[in-house]
Amino acid sequence: MKVIAFNRTLQGSGASRRLRTSGQTPGIIYGGTEAPVMISLDGNALYHALKKEAFHGSVLDLEIDGATQAVMLRDFQMHAYKQLVMHADFQRVDAKSKVHTKVTLHFVNADVSPAVKLHGAIVSHVLAELEITCLPGDLPEFIEVDLANIDVGHSIHVADLTMPKGVTAITHGSNLTVATAAVPAGHVAADALESAAAAAASEADAAAKGAAKPKK
Secondary structure, eight states: OEEEEEEOOOOSHHHHHHHHHTTEEEEEEEOTTSOOEEEEEEHHHHHHHTTSHHHHSSOEEEEETTEEEEEEEEEEEEOSSSSOEEEEEEEEOOTTSOEEEEEEEEEEOGGGSHHHHHHOOEEEEOOSEEEEEEOGGGOOSEEEEEOTTOOTTOEEEGGGSOOOTTOEEOOTTSOOEEEEEEOOHHHHHHHHHHHHHHHHHHHHHHHHHHHHSOOO
16 A cells, blocks of 8 residues: 655644644654654545555555655554544564564354354454564455354464464464354343243143043
8 A cells, every 4th residue: 555645844733733734644754774754644545544454454655755665554643533633653664574563353254153053152252453473575464263163162262363374473472362152141041941941831741641641
C-alpha cells in the first residue's frame, strides 16, 4: 500500500492544531540509521486507510518529495468523538531485518465444527491478534485459525496454529489459548430438564401399562 506524506517543519501543539484544521494529520517517521522526520498526511485519506486491515499489518510504501521508503504503522491517536486522526507514527523497516509486530487472527469453519454442529456450543475467541516476528517480505496480512475440529471442552492454542512461511509466533514462554468451545449454561440446563421430563414420561407410561394389565 502506498502512502503520500509531506515534510513538516513547524512543530508544537499550535502548529499541529492548525494542520488538523486544514485537513492534515501530523506524524513522524523514525527508526533505522536516519534521524526522525516530522511529516504531515492527508487527514481524510489516512482516516479511511486506517479502516483497512491491511494498512495495520503490511509494509507500506511511504513517499515524501518523490522518494519512497518502506515503513510500518506503529501507532495512531484518534479524536475522542470526531472522525479525526490526531497523530500517526511510522517506523522504517529494513528488508534484511526482522520486524516484531501484531497480526490479526481470522477465525474460520466454526459452523462445521463438532462443538457447534453436534452440541450447539459457542466458540469464544480468546485472542484477536498475535505477536509475531518475521522478515518484512514474509509479513502476513492475517493468520487463519481453523476451528473445523474443535469440540466441546477443548481449546486451540498457539502451538496448534499453522504459521505462514518465515513467521514465528512470540508467546513469551506460554502456549497461549486462542479459542475455546463450551455449551452455554442455559442450554445445558434446558437439556437436563428435557431429559428428566422424558424419563418421567417413560416411567409414567410404564406404570400405566402395568396398571392396565388384567389380574389373574
